[in-house]
Amino acid sequence: xxxxxxxxxxxxxxxxxxxxxxxxxxxxxxxxxxxxxxxxxxxxxxxxxxxxxxxxxxxxxxxxxxxxxxxxxxxxxxxxxxxxxxxxxxxxxxxxxxxxxxxxxxxxxxxxxxxxxxxxxxxxxxxxxxxxxxxxxxxxxxxxxxxxxxxxxxxxxxxxxxxxxxxxxxxxxxxxxxxxxxxxxxxxxxxxxxxxxxxxxxxxxxxxxxxxxxxxxxxxxxxxxxxxxxxxxxxxxxxxxxxxxxxxxxxxxxxxxxxxxxxxxxxxxxxxxxxxxxxxxxxxxxxxxxxxxxxxxxxxxxxxxxxxxxxxxxxxxxxxxxxxxxxxxxxxxxxxxxxxxxxxxxx
Numbered sequence: 001x002x003x004x005x006x007x008x009x010x011x012x013x014x015x016x017x018x019x020x021x022x023x024x025x026x027x028x029x030x031x032x033x034x035x036x037x038x039x040x041x042x043x044x045x046x047x048x049x050x051x052x053x054x055x056x057x058x059x060x061x062x063x064x065x066x067x068x069x070x071x072x073x074x075x076x077x078x079x080x081x082x083x084x085x086x087x088x089x090x091x092x093x094x095x096x097x098x099x100x101x102x103x104x105x106x107x108x109x110x111x112x113x114x115x116x117x118x119x120x121x122x123x124x125x126x127x128x129x130x131x132x133x134x135x136x137x138x139x140x141x142x143x144x145x146x147x148x149x150x151x152x153x154x155x156x157x158x159x160x161x162x163x164x165x166x167x168x169x170x171x172x173x174x175x176x177x178x179x180x181x182x183x184x185x186x187x188x189x190x191x192x193x194x195x196x197x198x199x200x201x202x203x204x205x206x207x208x209x210x211x212x213x214x215x216x217x218x219x220x221x222x223x224x225x226x227x228x229x230x231x232x233x234x235x236x237x238x239x240x241x242x243x244x245x246x247x248x249x250x251x252x253x254x255x256x257x258x259x260x261x262x263x264x265x266x267x268x269x270x271x272x273x274x275x276x277x278x279x280x281x282x283x284x285x286x287x288x289x290x291x292x293x294x295x296x297x298x299x300x301x302x303x304x305x306x307x308x309x310x311x312x313x314x315x316x317x318x319x320x321x322x323x324x325x326x327x328x329x330x331x332x333x334x335x336x337x338x339x340x341x342x343x344x345x346x347x
Contacts, residue, residue: 022054022055022056022057023055023056023057023245023248023249023253024056024057024058024059025056025057025058025059025082025083025241025245026058026059026061026066026081026082026083027042027046027058027059027060027061027081027082027083027084027085027239028061028062028063028065028066028067028072028075028076028081028083028084028085029042029043029060029061029062029063029084029085029086030042030063030069030072030084030085030086030087030090030189031063031085031190032062032063032190032191033060033062034215035190035212035215035216036211036212036215036271036275037145037208037209037211037212037268037271037272037275038145038190038208038212040271041085041142041143041237041264041267041268041271042060042085043060044264044267044268045058045085045142045143045239045260045261045264046058046059046060048260048263048264049256049257049260052256052259052260053253053256053257053260055249055250055252055253055256056249056253056256056257058083063189063190063191064191066080066081067080067081068189069086069090069189069190070090070187070189072084072086072090072240073086073090073091073094073135073137073240076137076240076241076242077135077136077137077242078136079136079242079244079245081242082241082242082245083239083240083241083242083245084238084239084240085142085143085237085238085239086237086238086240087102087103087235087236087237087238088101088102088126088139088236088238089102089103089171089172089173089235090102090187092172092173092187093187094133095129095130095133096313096316096317096319096320097129097317097319097320097323097324098129099172099173100173100320100323100324100327101117101122101125101126101129101236101238101323102172102235102236103171103172103173103174103231103232103233103234103235103236104173104233104327105173105174105177105230105231105232105233105302105303105306105309106230106233106302106303106306107233107234107327107331108233108234108327108331108334109146109147109233109234110144110145110146110234110269112234112331112334112338113144113234113236114141114144114265115330115334116327116330116331116334117141117236118141120326120330121326121330122326122327123141125322125323125326126139126141126238127139128319129319129323130240132319136242136243136244137240137241137242137243138240138241138242138243138246138247139238139239139240140238140239140241140257140258140261141236141237141238141239141261141265142237142238142239142261142264142265143236143237143261143264143265143268143269144234144235144236144237144265144268144269145208145209145234145235145237145268145269145272146209146233146234146269146272146273147228147229147232147233147234148206148207148208148209148229148231148232148235149206149208149209149210149213149225149226149227149229150206150226150227150228150229150230150231150294151168151204151205151206151225151226152204152205152206152213152218152219152221152222152224152225152226153203153204153222153224153226154203154204154221154222154223154224155224156224156290156292157224157226157292159298160181160298160301163178163181163182163183164181164182164183165182165183165184166182166183166184166203166204167183167184167185167186167201167202167203167204168183168184168185168186168202168203168204168205168206169185169186169187169188169193169196169202169204169205169206169207170183170185170186170187170205170206170231171187171206171207171231171232172231172232173231173306173309173310174206174230174231174232174306175187176309176313177231177302177305177306177309180305180308180309181301181302181305186202188202188205190207190216193205193207193216193218194216194217194218194221197218197221197222198221204222205218205222206229206231208235209272209276209279210225210276210279210280210283211275211276211278211279213225214279214282214283214287219283219287219288219289220287223288223289223290224289224290224292225283225289225290225291225292226292226293226294227291227292227293227294228293228294230294230299230302230303237268239257239261241257310324
């Protein structure tokens with residue numbers, strides 16, 4: 001009996017020791033958990049890591065519960081928040097090159113973007129960007145989606161001149177293009193867009209994929225939805241972890257987080273591909289939305305304008321130029337494979 005009691009006491013002590021050794025990481029998400037594809041990706045990541053790790057446990061918080069969306073980078077860096085699930089395009093106002101790791105106008109689609117990020121120089125440059133900008137964070141690619149829509153407009157856009165003078169919510173590097181075309185742009189978090197549309201503070205918006213945009217209700221105000229998403233052929237999402245927190249984890253815990261992020265990339269991409277066609281059908285059949293496609297002439301102007309923007313940013317910022325040149329070099333090589341192996345698709 002004494003042996004059994006001793007054994008039981010030992011098991012209790014071991015159990016208590018294991019529980020106390022587990023690191024709890026509070027993670028703010030830039031997207032509410034009820035937002036499909038974007039929000040569910042952060043929730044799915046937390047479920048993945050918590051199901052495979054006894055070393056760490058992530059706790060998910062919606063935007064605003066710990067910090068507002070656009071303050072997450074600073075909060076993680078200074079340690080007031082342990083981690084953030086976001087996209088680096090939100091930090092473009094702080095770091096010129098940030099959007100090159102989020103979404104590149106007329107740039108790589110998901111497969112090519114991941115190839116550069118995981119098997120070329122992308123991830124190393126991603127981390128260097130934060131290090132050289134003085135942010136105390138460790139970054140991991142942790143999600144990706146296919147192209148978005150390129151905008152919701154209250155009135156039909158018959159030519160690029162119809163864009164002049166509009167106030168529009170726009171993301172990342174695409175916003176730089178729109179500004180050159182006479183659009184006044186602002187970056188709003190998801191929950192702020194519909195109220196801004198409703199009260200007329202903005203005339204138009206882009207945000208994400210059809211299913212996500214439907215949840216936010218844009219179709220109730222803006223009935224013209226334009227494609228393709230030239231400004232975001234793919235969008236990469238990041239997990240930022242405070243560097244001191246990351247360095248305090250053992251190698252096993254770090255690897256588990258990396259594995260959970262890689263798995264999350266797969267499910268995030270697949271969910272977006274699986275669920276958006278029905279949202280497009282519902283938009284046209286139930287919500288009175290007119291789906292429009294930009295003409296080849298408009299797309300050509302958008303692309304040439306983007307090339308001007310990229311050249312200007314490269315001339316202004318040495319790190320942007322380094323990343324841009326590296327991505328362009330990779331894309332030139334990738335084109336050999338892409339042009340040979342895939343069936344041609346009309347633009």
